[in-house]
Amino acid sequence: MSDAPDDHEKNRLSARAMRYGKVGANVGGVAARMAVRRAFGLDPERDKDAAALAAALGGLKGPMMKVAQLLATIPEALPAEYAAELGQLQSQAPAMGWPFVRRRMSTELGPDWEGKFAEFERTAAASASLGQVHKARAHDGRRLAVKLQYPDMQSAVEADLTQLGILFSIHKRMSPAIDTSEMRTEIAARLREELDYQLEAKHMALYGRIFAGDALIRVPEVLPELSTKRLLTMTWLDGASLLDYREHPLEDRNRIAEAMFRAWWYPFSHYGIIHGDPHLGNYTVFEEDGKAAGINLLDYGCMRSFQPKFVQGVVDLYNGLLREDRDLIVHAYETWGFTGLKPEVIDVLNIWAKFIYGPMLEDRVRSIAEGASPASYGRQEAFKVHQALREKGPVKVPREFVFMDRAAIGLGGVFLHLNAELNYFRLFNAAIAGSGEAEVAARQNEAFGATGVPLP
Numbered sequence: 303m304s305d306a307p308d309d310h311e312k313n314r315l316s317a318r319a320m321r322y323g324k325v326g327a328n329v330g331g332v333a334a335r336m337a338v339r340r341a342f343g344l345d346p347e348r349d350k351d352a353a354a355l356a357a358a359l360g361g362l363k364g365p366m367m368k369v370a371q372l373l374a375t376i377p378e379a380l381p382a383e384y385a386a387e388l389g390q391l392q393s394q395a396p397a398m399g400w401p402f403v404r405r406r407m408s409t410e411l412g413p414d415w416e417g418k419f420a421e422f423e424r425t426a427a428a429s430a431s432l433g434q435v436h437k438a439r440a441h442d443g444r445r446l447a448v449k450l451q452y453p454d455m456q457s458a459v460e461a462d463l464t465q466l467g468i469l470f471s472i473h474k475r476m477s478p479a480i481d482t483s484e485m486r487t488e489i490a491a492r493l494r495e496e497l498d499y500q501l502e503a504k505h506m507a508l509y510g511r512i513f514a515g516d517a518l519i520r521v522p523e524v525l526p527e528l529s530t531k532r533l534l535t536m537t538w539l540d541g542a543s544l545l546d547y548r549e550h551p552l553e554d555r556n557r558i559a560e561a562m563f564r565a566w567w568y569p570f571s572h573y574g575i576i577h578g579d580p581h582l583g584n585y586t587v588f589e590e591d592g593k594a595a596g597i598n599l600l601d602y603g604c605m606r607s608f609q610p611k612f613v614q615g616v617v618d619l620y621n622g623l624l625r626e627d628r629d630l631i632v633h634a635y636e637t638w639g640f641t642g643l644k645p646e647v648i649d650v651l652n653i654w655a656k657f658i659y660g661p662m663l664e665d666r667v668r669s670i671a672e673g674a675s676p677a678s679y680g681r682q683e684a685f686k687v688h689q690a691l692r693e694k695g696p697v698k699v700p701r702e703f704v705f706m707d708r709a710a711i712g713l714g715g716v717f718l719h720l721n722a723e724l725n726y727f728r729l730f731n732a733a734i735a736g737s738g739e740a741e742v743a744a745r746q747n748e749a750f751g752a753t754g755v756p757l758p
Contacts, residue, residue, distance in 0.1 A: 397426035397434045398452065406450055410533040418528060422448070428583075432496060432603075437538060440525065445538040447522065455497055455532075463490050488701035492578065496603040499534040505602040506536065507753040509577075512569050518561040518596040520588060539598040541586025547594055548719060554594035558587055559722035561597040563729050566713055571737040573745050574613045574758060578705035579604035580712015582719075606705040607750075607758040610742040611637055617734050623652070623659055631655075639700035647697060650690040657683040658710055662730035670717035670726065679718055680711050 403424065407415045416422060421439035428435045433451040440446055452458075466486060495501055503524040510521040520539055528535035547554055562585065570576045577584070577599065584601040587594050615637035622630035628648075635643060635651065643651075656663075657680065661670050671679055691697055717724075750757050 397429035400424045403436065403450065406453065407533070410450075410530045411528065419446070419448075433532075438535070440528075446525065446528075447536050447538045448528075449499065449534040449536070451497070451499065451532040459493055459497060463493065466490070484699060484701035485704050488704040492604055492606065492705065495605070498531060499529065500531050501755075502602045502605075503529055503534055503536075504754045505575075505605045508573075508575070508749060508755050509569065509599060509602065511749055511753060512573060513565075513599075516564075518557075519565050520596065520598045522598075522600065539586065539588070539600070541588045541598045544582055544585050544587055544597075544716065545719060547587060548721070550594065552721075552723065555720040555722050556724055557594050558597060559717050559720050559724055560729065562713060562716055563724070563726070564733065565597060565599050566709065567730065567733040570608070571613060571617070571734045572742065573749055574610055574742050575605060575607040575755075576705065576709055577602070577604075578606045578709050580709050580715065582716065585716075604705070606702075606709075607746075607755070608702060609758050610739040610746065612702055613737060613742050614739040617737055619655060620659055620662065620730070620734070623655060624663055638702065640697070643697075644694065646694045647691070650687055650694055651697070653690070654683060654687050658707075661726040663727065665725065665727040667723050667725050669721070669723060670714045674718060676715040676718040679714050 403426075411418060419438045420441045420443075423437045425436075426434040427437050427447070432455055433449055436448045436450065438446040438448050466489065503526065506522060506524050510523060513519040513521055522536035522539055525535045525537075544558065547558055566577060579601060581601075584599070586598045586600065587596070588598055589595055615634045618630055618637065619634035621627070622634055631652065632643070632648060635648065640651075661668060746757060749755075
């Protein structure tokens with residue numbers, strides 16, 4: 303069978319190219335209007351421009367939606383007005399129909415691809431920015447999730463990364479308190495990685511190895527013989543939406559939150575890797591005896607691994623804050639790559655650090671952020687940091703922090719949705735036990751090597 307696109311696919315790709323041109327013009331127009339107003343000393347109409355930018359992006363599905371939503375969840379990536387508008391955009395795209403699926407599956411697994419499954423549902427179970435998922439069944443009876451990437455996604459991603467430069471130029475024109483130049487590099491690297499389903503399969507295997515036998519966390523199993531760089535076939539894990547449990551007894555909500563905490567902090571502290579996408583759709587809850595028993599950890603496209611010294615810096619900063627040891631705090635920041643830090647800038651950075659670490663510094667049962675809502679979590683502290691750094695900064699944030707901060711904020715939002723009450727101090731200290739730099743390096747060499755995940 304020829305790999306050449308048929309007329310339907312050509313038309314679809316042509317339409318996408320037209321949309322990219324239109325969006326590029328509209329986004330550039332927002333930036334141009336801002337530049338003119340600033341040149342004449344006029345007050346920027348930030349709310350109006352933010353709405354205009356969201357409207358420009360709103361008609362375009364695919365990677366750009368993923369980038370826009372991602373920026374909305376990273377503190378200081380964009381002005382607050384823009385983050386609020388972009389955060390309302392939806393990344394889901396309409397699922398492609400059966401002719402598309404049949405053609406793409408034939409390209410990936412050959413013309414006899416249907417015979418490699420006992421069953422394959424023609425209608426997609428879910429669709430997202432880069433691909434869609436179909437339910438299927440293996441010949442051995444296992445239920446499967448088949449994740450199929452849309453065609454020409456590499457070109458789409460590169461086009462969207464060009465638009466990303468325009469979004470960051472908007473931020474730069476607003477006299478930011480934080481130098482975001484490293485953010486663009488980091489976002490581009492992670493988004494390109496999401497196109498590689500073979501890498502995602504390796505990350506899934508790594509997490510399966512990390513949580514083998516863990517009662518709280520389940521990881522899908524990859525079927526390599528039914529997977530390619532653009533097709534990922536894995537076992538289907540039954541579960542309910544995490545938000546369905548908001549009205550359940552506290553015991554259920556706490557168990558889910560504890561599983562989420564462990565699923566994020568344990569791989570980081572012991573293996574130097576995080577699940578970098580806090581989207582609620584990437585987790586489902588499984589039950590035993592009618593009660594929440596743990597979480598299914600799904601979607602390993604957005605991952606971030608760190609060198610052991612970075613992990614050590616996280617532990618050092620925690621201990622520095624816990625003991626009020628300023629020398630250890632400064633050492634942690636320097637370990638991460640902050641340079642030229644003045645004492646007053648360190649004080650400002652500590653505002654954010656104490657917010658992130660705060661629940662883990664108190665040996666008591668508590669909410670992750672008392673009095674906060676999922677929508678407002680971190681906003682007040684980010685505003686304080688922003689205002690202070692406008693006077694003391696700017697500060698160039700190392701690229702490693704982009705997804706670290708994003709995931710931490712997303713995790714806190716989940717805890718608030720659940721209204722969980724836990725002793726985060728004890729959970730964190732249990733998670734970091736045995737997380738010395740040499741120990742992390744040894745685990746990385748063994749586990750990354752066994753699963754084929756590149757070392758950081």
